[in-house]
Amino acid sequence: MYELQLLVPEDGVEAVSDALEALDALSVGVEDADAQTPAEQALFGEPGMPPPREGWQRSRLTALFPDEAGAREAASLLAAQEFFEGCSVIDVRAVAEQDWVRLTQSQFAPVEITPEFWIVPTWHEPPEAARRVIRLDPGLAFGTGTHPTTRMCLRWIANAPAGGLGRTLDYGCGSGILAIGASLHGADPVDAVDIDEAAVRSTVDNASANGVTLHAGLPDAASGAYRTVLANILATPLKVLAPLLCAHVETGGSLVLAGILSRQADELVEAYAPYLTLSVADEEDGWILMTARRPA
Incomplete structure (x- = not known):
């Protein structure tokens, strides 16, 4: 493998990236060319949302090619x-051969939710103390258990209020990890919905791999009232979805929201105030879990 490194101004990032893909680059990465210097810049934006700019003032583009000839031909073209x-070639150099599968796998170790509840990739054995285990490998859909928002939701599930989870809805299910976790903790029945069909397929596959039964589909598959409604998305869509999500919470039921930064708490409280009273139930690494309960 060979990589071609380029220095590109902000307004050229998109055009050069598209050209590299057309020239059969195996991958194209973009990073701040001034990172770790006083000139370093941050691209601000809500996590998961598009950045306000295509690149940094000086961006380093790294394109991977299968051989040196391909990399040098791309640079010449x-x-x-x-x-x-305004762009320039920084370097064309060989990339050391690695066992990429093993390297990728080494980055995903078992994740402890509680001492008895773990998320374990299929290439690892569960810890001896694990009593409930979700088998989940990194895939196309969000939700491998490594992000604080996912861990907080799963902790809440593992310590669900008295009376149990009951009928449960996982809205924006991604990999299905919350729906699977809820099922393992006694939720029944469980509906998991997402706007992304790839996420729905991922949820079905992961549920089957974990031996749990749930119903996965597009958002219109959610119907009626649920004792537990889970939504780990982002603050902006959560605000838009406030009336819909709250309408699905039955009397005495719980609403659990994640994907929210600490500084966004007041915005969410205000958006949900006409329907339910939200409060912060957990916090980790600048992210919060917010919950509400519909009075009996």
């Missing part, structure tokens, strides 16, 4: 293009 003005 780019240099002849008008849109490459």
